[in-house]
Amino acid sequence: AASSAAAPATQTASKDKSGLAEPLVEHIYTADPSAHVFEGRLYIYPSHDVESGIPENDNGDHFDMRDYHVLSMDEVGGEVTDHGVALSVKDIPWAGRQLWAPDAAYKDGTYYLYFPLKDKQDVFHIGVATSDKPGGPFTAQPEPIEGSFSMDPAVYKDDDGSYYMYFGGIWGGQLQRYEGGTYNPEDVYPADDAPAVKPRIAKMADDMLSFAEAPKEVEILDKDGTPILQGDNDRRFFEAAWVHKYQGKYYFSYSTGDTHKIVYAIGDNPYGPFTYQGVILKPVLGWTNHHSIAKFKGKWYLFYHDSSLSGGKTHLRSVKMTELTYNPDGTIVTIDPYLE
């Protein structure tokens, strides 16, 4: 367990001749990478950033993405394949605007692409699209997942074959609109000294197209067992949930948003509670920080993005990857993306 861990050392993002910490692709802008190993190959499900000309604001209107492209590679540092347009907003019946950070899962011969999108009333929900190939193209279901709200879905497959979706994000992600239990178009936040807005979890039904239960709140606790508070901007949940398992423990990682870090908390089961541990990735160039963590050919990797390729434009990001390492006590060695 990580509770008595000393502060971990910091490692730099790998920069070697295999191209790690360089953008995985440069012909398009990509962000919010969700990585999975399917059929022995590494697949990355990113957002596809575009220049929309919409001015930057706290709602994220400048992130006006219209489609997804899936990336894949046989080996780290090897050739990256862009599988073309995997899903387009024009082919999603309930679409309003803004295809944000997606994730994917595989079950019984079908690949599922989970995506956040605003409906025609400008309210975020989570949709699902299916394909018989990991690279797509995917066909969207006619409606969003019933009972879904907010954005940034991450689907975790547990060792017993159960799948869970984690989701949610505040500010432009609209999670704060559900604080009263039902949708409230007003943005209502807890007081700074009250528990922070919580990410959500729902077990997936057998069909992978619906929730098996009403979404539940995910508790993130300090090491003394008290909830992380709304005013604790360095540690409170903002967006970009991800879960992976290491040595039998569940690692819940997320972005702190306006303090620009990827941090993590550890728990004993998929529902939590999760106890805050520390920083995985320090701030990157660009406002957002969003990641995933996956094991490929025996090594753990962090997938993330930054805005280096666009010269610092927050809405024009590029996906990168670097090795992630653990201390002997199971804590994660903090990564500084630019440490020389």
Ligand code: FUB
């Ligand atoms: O890419 C659009 C949004 O920016 C994502 O959904 C958030 O996680 C942030 O990266």
